[in-house]
Amino acid sequence: MNAEPSNVAATHGPVRIVGAGLLGASIGLGLSAQGVPVTLADASPTAQALARDVGAGAIARTEDAVPTLVVVAVPPDVAAQVVAAELRAHPDAVVTDVASVKSVILAELAAMASLDLSRYVGSHPMAGRERSGAGAASADLFVGRPWVITTREGMDPQALLAVRSLAVDLGAGPVQMTPAEHDDAVALVSHLPQLMASLTAGRLVEAPEPALGLAGQGLRDVTRIAASDPRLWSAILTGNAAAVGTHLRGVRDDLDGLLEALDRAAVDGPLALGAIAGMAGVISAGNDGAARIPGKHGGLRKRYSEVTVLVPDEPGELGRLFTEIGEIGVNIEDFQMEHATRQRVGMAIVSVIPASATTLETALEERGWRVVAP
Amino acid sequence: MNAEPSNVAATHGPVRIVGAGLLGASIGLGLSAQGVPVTLADASPTAQALARDVGAGAIARTEDAVPTLVVVAVPPDVAAQVVAAELRAHPDAVVTDVASVKSVILAELAAMASLDLSRYVGSHPMAGRERSGAGAASADLFVGRPWVITTREGMDPQALLAVRSLAVDLGAGPVQMTPAEHDDAVALVSHLPQLMASLTAGRLVEAPEPALGLAGQGLRDVTRIAASDPRLWSAILTGNAAAVGTHLRGVRDDLDGLLEALDRAAVDGPLALGAIAGMAGVISAGNDGAARIPGKHGGLRKRYSEVTVLVPDEPGELGRLFTEIGEIGVNIEDFQMEHATRQRVGMAIVSVIPASATTLETALEERGWRVVAP
Structure with missing residues (x-):
């Protein structure tokens, strides 16, 4: 512009x-x-x-x-x-x-x-x-x-x-x-995830401190959008109540099935009749659904190779890593940072095209970086 | 080592x-x-x-x-x-x-x-x-x-x-x-988020293609861990059935409250009695819970300033950005990539200490980067 x-x-x-x-x-x-x-x-x-x-x-x-x-x-x-x-x-x-x-x-x-x-x-x-x-x-x-x-x-x-x-x-x-197609689509890809993030985070309000100390990247990802504005979201959700309700009712039905399977396992042990199948069904459906989310540029989700590098949490270290990746001449397709608890070290997860992964690993190790195997 | x-x-x-x-x-x-x-x-x-x-x-x-x-x-x-x-x-x-x-x-x-x-x-x-x-x-x-x-x-x-x-x-x-404290903690910070991610992603299995095209970073974050292994997770979840069941039942109760509020709004309009309060309560509780998740190194979540830079999706561009941030001499505290749909451009969100934000923005703009205001 x-x-x-x-x-x-x-x-x-x-x-x-x-x-x-x-x-x-x-x-x-x-x-x-x-x-x-x-x-x-x-x-x-x-x-x-x-x-x-x-x-x-x-x-x-x-x-x-x-x-x-x-x-x-x-x-x-x-x-x-x-x-x-x-x-x-x-x-x-x-x-x-x-x-x-x-x-x-x-x-x-x-x-x-x-x-x-x-x-x-x-x-x-x-x-x-x-x-x-x-x-x-x-x-x-x-x-x-x-x-x-x-x-x-x-x-x-x-x-x-x-x-x-x-x-x-x-x-x-x-x-x-159409307006109805729009409302149904955003109920599914925007409003439902907002509610699921909020519901998950809401369970943490009363959590004991040591439990929160075990939190990892999974919990952080699921609850990131739970920090959203309650006033704006109340207007959005009530303004799309029918469509959101339909998808949330689908979740509730799956959730009731899960609770039934968990109750069986709690009473009769982990191998209770139907318990494993109840869990596996929900996790498998989640696999299938997640695979349908388009990746960059609306295409299918690309498979990149991940190269994980330990980065000391000191000024300039992450910058130095990227400077050196630039020097090595490998293009970064995606990047994620995982923060370690209790130690001053982070894991930089660098996504590159599979053909570049070995080059990058070798070059980084030669420069003294600790690359997490393999 | x-x-x-x-x-x-x-x-x-x-x-x-x-x-x-x-x-x-x-x-x-x-x-x-x-x-x-x-x-x-x-x-x-x-x-x-x-x-x-x-x-x-x-x-x-x-x-x-x-x-x-x-x-x-x-x-x-x-x-x-x-x-x-x-x-x-x-x-x-x-x-x-x-x-x-x-x-x-x-x-x-x-x-x-x-x-x-x-x-x-x-x-x-x-x-x-x-x-x-x-x-x-x-x-x-x-x-x-x-x-x-x-x-x-x-x-x-x-x-x-x-x-x-x-x-x-x-x-x-x-x-x-104790074993019970452990099981309750992981039910909350690991097993529950897994199920919530899977339940959300499971709703996408039947979603129309155009709806998926509207997916943004929020949906991607909430469902990232939904790609987990069904066999391993079935054993984990049934092996911790009682603790997982307790937290999931808490979610179900909140979810039932939401459904009631959504139903009222669907029938009597967005301003139906209690509908707004029902939504706002869940979103606010999510705010409070998310704020309790410890950040880097087990401390409280630090507030960094975010500098957002538009990065053309061409080989070397992200590497060049990090090379230049290294040259500018600002330490990157955290980093996130948001991918744009339909256009070959991404947004690099660089977190820095508030005191460095203006320096970084100015220096990047001088070097010809498009920094998203302010």
Whole structure:
């Protein structure tokens, strides 16, 4: 995204963004950087001023030029009201929202009298950060992420095109789905994992300290997203209640089967009738499901070779490792750090293409690194 | 671990390892490297020979010197039988096992007649890899990991000391607990997260392809360990059925509360009585639980500043980034890679101490990297 006015500015007329949080301000930053005139409105004057100060656009005024596109970037529980107000206030503009639930917003809009919904296209950029607000905004937030554009009958094809252009101009990949398909998909790949992480982490509240001392990378991975914001997530989850409920009920049924098998094993011993099969069924299904998650660039999950190197936790050591891997000339496909407890050493797990693994291992050992065999 | 015979060799007499898989072979490798005489026995002659070939020790023979320590490294469902046989065969040796469940093994042993259990000390090194077998073994497998040593009345203090020495000599940190404390702890921090990851991934088996295309880092993290071995995990879970059942029942109760709140929201809308509170309660409890997981080196989770850099997915780019961070002279505390879908770009999230963040951002930008604001 360069700062010169580009053909993007020519495509979009003035864009009005309502809601100056992380998403609204990031969209404003990305469009402003391409020379598109952007105005920003937020119920909070402070949020509005912060977004302006980070360069996301000018503060909206009544005398503003008529927008051709309005982006509503407010929480899902107020999105429909704001979309409706914008459709009425700007009778020629395309209006989109970027809330993470779609059917409930459309249903609320459909229930309102005398609204021209042909100009409304619900969308959802699959991007975010742990921090919120315009202070965390970035013109690059959407680069390489999917941006769902919801489709339905009666929608103006030009409106759809305008919202697709918005996604593409911000570096995202547009994905068209119906609102119901979207809601079901995010219930499964986003809302359900959030709840499972939260449920797992919730069990740790009362855990004895020594038990927590045994925590490894597995627990850390499963619970990483449990640190999410309760207020935002409550609105998302209740706004997609039916779809989330369907998937969570599936989990509950599997979980009840597990509990039955565990109870048998607890009473009759580990080899109790059906206990092993009950466990193995759930773990095997998990194997199959995990294998379906696409890897980098939407392709099948690639198999890389992992080279594990012990790295003393001292300033510069990890930097030195990467400097030397750069010198050795092997490309790093992926990287993970495992932290050791109780010792000042970490394990750097470097993924490389299988053909490079031996080269890298040998070269690192020659340079004095401790490579974990084999 | 250097290769010279050390005082470790003097502390341990001959060590006999039964079970030549990942753990047994890794223990053999670690001890052999320190000059301790190690013999290996495995029901599979192939596994036994492979462990010998990787340098884990000599194949056990009847004319072997009398061992002072026997390490039983077989699956949990056969551990008690093997421990009993070893206690009988070697009436002066200390016998330990390294299975990941402890109470059930002790109970099986206690039920056997005429066994001298004072010489038995159950233990559990909290180490593993995704791959299994002696081929994946490493003398460094236990470095920096906790190694639980279970204690109970009637245990010979010298036997306890011998197993503590084993853990320390292999680089692990010994942690003493009763078998029940161990089983409850691992049910919570290891077995429950495994099941939650498997249950989440299991829901993906029937998912439509486009939904999987929206998967982000959250889903990948929650389901990473879902790729685990069903056979091994079935034995672990049924061997710790009571403790796992207790924690899983806690999850089920929370989950039922969630389902009730979701049902209300699905019927009466997102603002249905109690729906928001039901969601927020679970997410908030997850916040609290996740905050209790110790970070690096067993301390409280440190707060680092994150610097996010866009990295083109081309050979050498990630290496070049780390080379340059090394040149800039900033220490990397942690590192994470987020992969973008549909575009050949990744986000490298570099954690540094807050005081270094601005320096790093400025220096990287000067060198032409795209740093995601702020």
